[in-house]
Amino acid sequence: MADSIRESRGNRIRLVVAYDGAGFHGFARQDGLRTVQATLEETLTRMLSTPIEVHGSGRTDKGVHARAQVVHFDLPYGPPAERMVYVLRRRLPADVIPLWADQVDTGFHARFSVVxxxxxxxxxxxxxxxxxxxxxxxxxxxxxxxxxxxxxxxxxxxxxxxxxxxxxxxxxxxxxxxxxxxxxxxxxxxxxxxxxxxxxxxxxxxxxxxxxxxxxxxxxxxxxxxxxxxxxxxxxxxxxxxxxxxxLWNVEYPPEYGGKVVDPEADL
The missing domain is CATH 3.30.70.660 (Pseudouridine synthase I, catalytic domain, C-terminal subdomain)
Incomplete structure (x- = not known):
């Protein structure tokens, strides 16, 4: 995670996840189908006991994987972002792996802030x-x-x-x-x-x-x-x-939001 990430001024959480797309009907929520977005929302909602809506950096199709999918969601309350990653690793299924999280200001949007x-x-x-x-x-x-x-x-x-x-x-x-x-x-x-x-x-x-x-x-x-x-x-x-x-290998944001979310040289 880049050191230049902007200091938080709100309760917006950015979360970077990797997933094996073989067991999902893509990222975007679809009624009656297993998707990454729905899996994240259901897990976060149960964990925080309040409805959570997740916004992704983009949609991946059925069967497509992600090394670095970025999502954001807003919290009325909850544990620190860094601690949330470890909690999610215990609660999410094995084919979705949280990599890291941070708190960002409300000007950040997982999709619309992408460079x-x-x-x-x-x-x-x-x-x-x-x-x-x-x-x-x-x-x-x-x-x-x-x-x-x-x-x-x-x-x-x-x-x-x-x-x-x-x-x-x-x-x-x-x-x-x-x-x-x-x-x-x-x-x-x-x-x-x-x-x-x-x-x-x-x-x-x-x-x-x-x-x-x-x-x-x-x-x-x-x-x-x-x-x-x-x-x-x-x-x-x-x-x-x-x-x-x-x-989906990497996502890049403006410098004030840390640039690329995964080190391009990282061997994953």
């Missing part, structure tokens, strides 16, 4: 699926032309209309987003793709990954990306990569 978000998608390239990674990676056996994937990714950087790279039913009318960074992190049999941007549309990262894999397999040319962007046609981009390879 940047980073998602990481993990590909496993071994001949057979990995027993210990299959819940957290997309098995894509065989050789991928990573240099071609890097060339394709360069065309996605900057500010673009990402209509071709989001779900056809995406509710937002404005589909212009800014991507600041797409990095490829290679290790034996693994390839992680990190995408950092101002914000993301539904399935956007998964479609970007599916398109980059298509390029890496030689089924699409790297220099076709600008034309795919310009067409604003979802049918021209690659497949939507499966959700279980995707993880």
């Amino acid at each position: 940047r978000k980073t998602y990481r998608y993990l590909l496993y390239r071994g001949a057979a699926p990995n027993l210990f990674l299959y819940r957290f990676s997309w098995h894509v056996p065989g050789v991928l032309a990573v240099e071609a994937m890097r060339e394709a990714a360069v065309h996605l950087l900057g500010r673009h209309d990402f209509t071709s790279f989001c779900a056809s039913a995406t509710p937002q009318e404005d589909k212009v987003r800014s991507l600041y960074r797409i990095d490829f992190v290679e290790s034996p049999n693994r390839l992680a793709i990190e995408v950092e941007g101002s914000g993301f549309l539904q399935y956007m990262v998964r479609i970007i990954v599916g398109t980059l894999v298509k390029v890496g397999q030689g089924r699409e040319a790297a220099d076709r990306i600008p034309a795919i962007l310009a067409a604003r046609d979802r049918r021209l981009a690659g497949e939507t990569a499966p959700p279980h390879g995707l993880c």
Whole structure:
């Protein structure tokens, strides 16, 4: 946790949690379904004996994981934020892990104060699926032309209309987003793709990954990306990569709220 976090002037709590998305129907509350938001709200409500509404930094879809999801909620009373983390670790299910919490002023909003978000998608390239990674990676056996994937990714950087790279039913009318960074992190049999941007549309990262894999397999040319962007046609981009390879990796706030909530160099 960064040292520059603003001194508290209210009862607003910021909480950073990690979760395994396999057992959830996404982050956002849905009637009759197990979601991260509902799990947090129910646990906090029981713990504090008062209704608690949780606001998240963004929604993750069914099956998508988080290394650093940020939420905030307001308390009429309760234990200090730091102590609350340890209480929640005993009360939350094993697939939701509170990392840290602090008290922030009421100007902070988990979603609307966000400056940047980073998602990481993990590909496993071994001949057979990995027993210990299959819940957290997309098995894509065989050789991928990573240099071609890097060339394709360069065309996605900057500010673009990402209509071709989001779900056809995406509710937002404005589909212009800014991507600041797409990095490829290679290790034996693994390839992680990190995408950092101002914000993301539904399935956007998964479609970007599916398109980059298509390029890496030689089924699409790297220099076709600008034309795919310009067409604003979802049918021209690659497949939507499966959700279980995707993880909300980091969330960044302005300096007065501590910047990135997880150390980018931390090995989690």
